[in-house]
Amino acid sequence: MTEEILAVNNLHVSFKTQTGTVTAIRGVNFKLNKGETLAIVGESGSGKSVTAKTIMRLLPKHNTLISEGDITYEGRDLLNLSLSDMQKVRGSEIAMVFQDPMTSLNPTMRIGKQIMEGLLKHQHLSKKVAKQKALEMLELVGIPNAKERLEAYPHQFSGGMRQRVVIAMALACNPRILIADEPTTALDVTIQAQILQLMKDLQEKMDTAIILITHDLGVVANMADRVAVMYAGEIVEQGTLDEIFYQPQHPYTLGLLRSMPNLSASRSEPLIPIPGSPPDLATLGTGCPFAARCPYTMKVCHDFLPEHTHLNESHTVMCWLQDARTPLTHIPEEVGSAK
Amino acid sequence: MIVTLFIIITLTFFLMQFLPGTPFTNPEKLSDKQLVILNAKYGLDQPAAIQYVRYIGNLLQGDLGYSFQYEGRTVKSMIVDxxxxxxxxxxxxxxxxxxxxxxxxxxxxxxxxxxxxxxxxxxxxxxxxxxxxxxxxxxxxxxxxxxxxxxxxxxxxxxxxxxxxxxxxxxxxxxxxxxxxxxxxxxxxxxxxxxxxxxxxxxxxxxxxxxxxxxxxxxxxxxxxxxxxxxxxxxxxxxxxxxxxLGEQFTLSILVLDYSVIMGITLFYSTLFIVIVFIVDLLYGFLDPRIEYKEGGQV
Structure with missing residues (x-):
């Protein structure tokens, strides 16, 4: 079960902008095991989507700089593959589902054809077989009248149905990894649940590993086996679902959980938002990027970046509070200590 | 489409009346009697309104009239040429x-x-x-x-x-x-x-x-x-x-005030334009699956 399929090591990605270079990803490390779901959570601009697009190498070349790090998929370094080799990986081994189903389908191409494209390219099927396979995929994702719908255009579908089509398209070649970039953000809550259930079912059937990018902790609780919390281009805490939800060690993770509405909590218990807003990545100092918003800051936080502390085999946190050198007296009760 | 054409014809017809001069090259060399005969021959002795009604009447029968400049040539044959x-x-x-x-x-x-x-x-x-x-x-x-x-x-x-x-x-x-x-x-x-x-x-x-x-x-x-x-x-x-x-003929006709030819060519250009726009619209619907044309209904 815990066979590693993808490893991202010390990834740094920056963008050249008119005002200078902005580093969006500042040393991201994570591993993905076969068949599991890893959720990457974080606020807008924390680098979730950039991480996903870097894995797929879909960022525009002219202003992107991957200055450090490597991404290993099945022993191959994706960042150093030739473009044509990368194109063989895309869609057939690692596929992606995007946020907005309204814009992620080509409006002038029949959806059957859009599903078939990947099959024709990667599996070298005949058109007839590819069409049959596209039909099966549509049925699999629960589109009624699939046979007729193959000939339909995207505008003839509702948002939820379109996202089903996008998922069918992504899973058509039976990829090992599915990267879902906020797959339900643009959908109604009821449709969200359906789409998530669908992804879960298909994951079991096809044994696909999923990287789920979201800012919705409810979705995470439903889907994920492991969670990585991103903040300002770094993974500040990483652990199993239970570890993150029940023993959060980073003040940011704690803040995220506290700002989430909870049905079982009493009404008098207010939601506690995290004060302030995420830092501007262009003007980050040398300290912990969360220091300015953190209720537990110490002097060291403003000047030095904390290291990753391994609390146990699965749980890692990047916070001075958990550093071995921090005296126990400094650790607030809410955060707790694994030490 | 017919309405558009009708408006174009009407406007052109009456605007033309404001142009100074007459269709005859050397009116001062013609005697009064000759002028009366010529005006009568081309119907120019009538008030503009009557000329207009007559023109429309002929037009409905597919008759664009004769050129003033070239004796005996129909406007239609000139356009075709x-x-x-x-x-x-x-x-x-x-x-x-x-x-x-x-x-x-x-x-x-x-x-x-x-x-x-x-x-x-x-x-x-x-x-x-x-x-x-x-x-x-x-x-x-x-x-x-x-x-x-x-x-x-x-x-x-x-x-x-x-x-x-x-x-x-x-x-x-x-x-x-x-x-x-x-x-x-x-x-x-x-x-x-x-x-x-x-x-x-x-x-x-x-x-x-x-x-x-x-x-x-x-x-x-x-x-x-x-x-x-x-x-x-x-x-x-x-x-x-x-x-x-046709363009060269059009400029020439305007210069010599060849009324019927101006009208004819204007009509021809407008029709052509309307047809082109219509074809483009159809083509657009054909190329873009999001646009459908329904019979009698709105798009």
Missing amino acids: RVGPSALIGLQALIFGTLVGLVLGIISALKHNTILDYGSVTLAVLGMSIPSFVFAALLQYYIGVKLEWLPVALWESYDSTLLPSFALSVTVIATVARFIRSEMLEVLGQDYVITARSKGLRESVVVTRHVIRNALIPVVTMLGPLAVSIMTGTLVIEKIFGVPG
Whole structure:
């Protein structure tokens, strides 16, 4: 079960902008095991989507700089593959589902054809077989009248149905990894649940590993086996679902959980938002990027970046509070200590 | 469509009445008696309203009347005689201009922010801002007189059609290039292009199958206005190159106040324009699956 399929090591990605270079990803490390779901959570601009697009190498070349790090998929370094080799990986081994189903389908191409494209390219099927396979995929994702719908255009579908089509398209070649970039953000809550259930079912059937990018902790609780919390281009805490939800060690993770509405909590218990807003990545100092918003800051936080502390085999946190050198007296009760 | 034509006819007819002068070249040399006879012959002795009603009446029977300038020639036969050369250079200019414009614009979008891009944008702006008769004169001088590659003017062989077509196509090239460039850039930034790339398609496939087709659709709407600009362009270009076309006849007729010919050609141009716009609309619906035409209903 815990066979590693993808490893991202010390990834740094920056963008050249008119005002200078902005580093969006500042040393991201994570591993993905076969068949599991890893959720990457974080606020807008924390680098979730950039991480996903870097894995797929879909960022525009002219202003992107991957200055450090490597991404290993099945022993191959994706960042150093030739473009044509990368194109063989895309869609057939690692596929992606995007946020907005309204814009992620080509409006002038029949959806059957859009599903078939990947099959024709990667599996070298005949058109007839590819069409049959596209039909099966549509049925699999629960589109009624699939046979007729193959000939339909995207505008003839509702948002939820379109996202089903996008998922069918992504899973058509039976990829090992599915990267879902906020797959339900643009959908109604009821449709969200359906789409998530669908992804879960298909994951079991096809044994696909999923990287789920979201800012919705409810979705995470439903889907994920492991969670990585991103903040300002770094993974500040990483652990199993239970570890993150029940023993959060980073003040940011704690803040995220506290700002989430909870049905079982009493009404008098207010939601506690995290004060302030995420830092501007262009003007980050040398300290912990969360220091300015953190209720537990110490002097060291403003000047030095904390290291990753391994609390146990699965749980890692990047916070001075958990550093071995921090005296126990400094650790607030809410955060707790694994030490 | 009929209503539009009717309004055009009415406006042109009455506006023409305000033009100073008479259709007769040397009215002072004609005796009063001759003038009365001539006016009566062409119906000019009647008030404008009566002339108008009579014209409409004839028109409904498909009769465009006789030319004032050329004794005994019908307007219809004049249009038929003259339309060939105009259509030939117009179509050549439209097809050549659209193709070159598309190639320039697409290259420019794909090589966005490179020298190629800046070069073709500069060319396009020049092409749009310099009037076609300036290009006509330049082409005549350099290609016709200096290099002697193509005939300077007149209508003798197929070669004679080339310079006027080039001169006309400059505006088309510039307009199409600019338009397709901005459409391409927009489509290239769309999510579905990233989706296409994420399927592992080759970049050339992404561009031809997903980008160009979607960028081309809006360009089709440009064809109507472009056809018009070519039609108006021919008025001057035909004069410069001595092409015996409809535009040349039109300018001539306006100068000598050949009422019936002016009306006839105006009517012809308007009909042509309306038909072109109609075809473009149909084409648009054919190319873009999101547009459907329902019988009797609204789109």
